[in-house]
Amino acid sequence: VTLLAGIVAVTAARADPAQDLVAFRQYFQQRFPALVLADYNLGASALDPATRKQLGEMEEFPPYEFALEHGQALYATPFANGHRYAGCFEHGGVGIRQQYPYFDPASGAVVTLELDINRCRERNGEAPLDYLHGDLPEISAYLASTARGQRLDVRIPDDPRALAAYEAGKQYYYSRRGQLDLACASCHVHNAGRTLRGVTVSAGLGQATHWPAHRLEWGELAPLQRRFMACNEQTGTQPLAAQSEEYRDLEYFLTYMSNGLEVAAPSVRP
């Protein structure tokens, strides 16, 4: 119990998230002076011209096109009670992706777009969908597509619980874990742009702008948290459950670090 208390406690002087964002951007701008901020939307391909060309060509006839149409059709389909998804979201769900995830003062927790989609279903008497595969990522991708070009605007309200969630996500991002003793930041901050087993490692800046993504490796649209799980596995860490509090906090921190960049989802990734 003492150990857990020690681990959970964030003991350091807490930085201001806005200061963190400035430092995070400056770090990458100093490291990759040839890139402009918008380039970071491209993920690893911003740092690898060959992949950039290849993925750019794929976006002309993107492999997620049919899945996106399916997501749109699902979103428009009424529930058994006659209500629709659009009734659950501000502006009918159009152009809202840039505000996710957000801190919900009522529940005292971070809410992702995927969580809100399932909450909407449950409020309307429907069973929740699988977070990682199939319909839900497709619906999420459709909603994200309606916000393309909007700048990410994740907010951390003046609520100690929101700041604690942000700090927990930040701690997760920078903590080494697993058999390989690697933090998210070990690859995506300190070794971004380097090659790892033939793959260029993406920068943490811009990492949250383009999800759900169709990863060629997976052959389907998938949400950011599936990538968290895959990263955990690659470092020899037991992944957490999708939409666990830890992953939602991580998504909160990571998306906040991309504030000001445009929503570029859905996307294609290697």
Add this chain to the structure above:
Amino acid sequence: VSRARRLLRSWACAAWLASAAAAAAPPADAVAAREYARVEAAATAALTQAGAAGFAWLHTRELLAQAHAEADAGRYQQALELATTARTQAELALVQARAEATAWQARVPR
């Protein structure tokens, strides 16, 4: 003759003592089974703590499951080896969790 009898008597006595000792000692499997139970309990406890902290390693649970399967099949030596590896992993994950409670801060760009 009496010397031969004495020798025979002491040999018989030694043989009896040896067989009695062998009968009293638990079989090797029983020792391994007890040791396995002890190590498995320690591994499970450490893994639970590591998991609660978000630091469990990827294969520890699987190693424990394999250990359980070996123990169920009566192969306690193999079960013990697997549980020992699982315990080592889980304890290392806890060491990592303790270290990272503060170490992560040094990695944040300032």
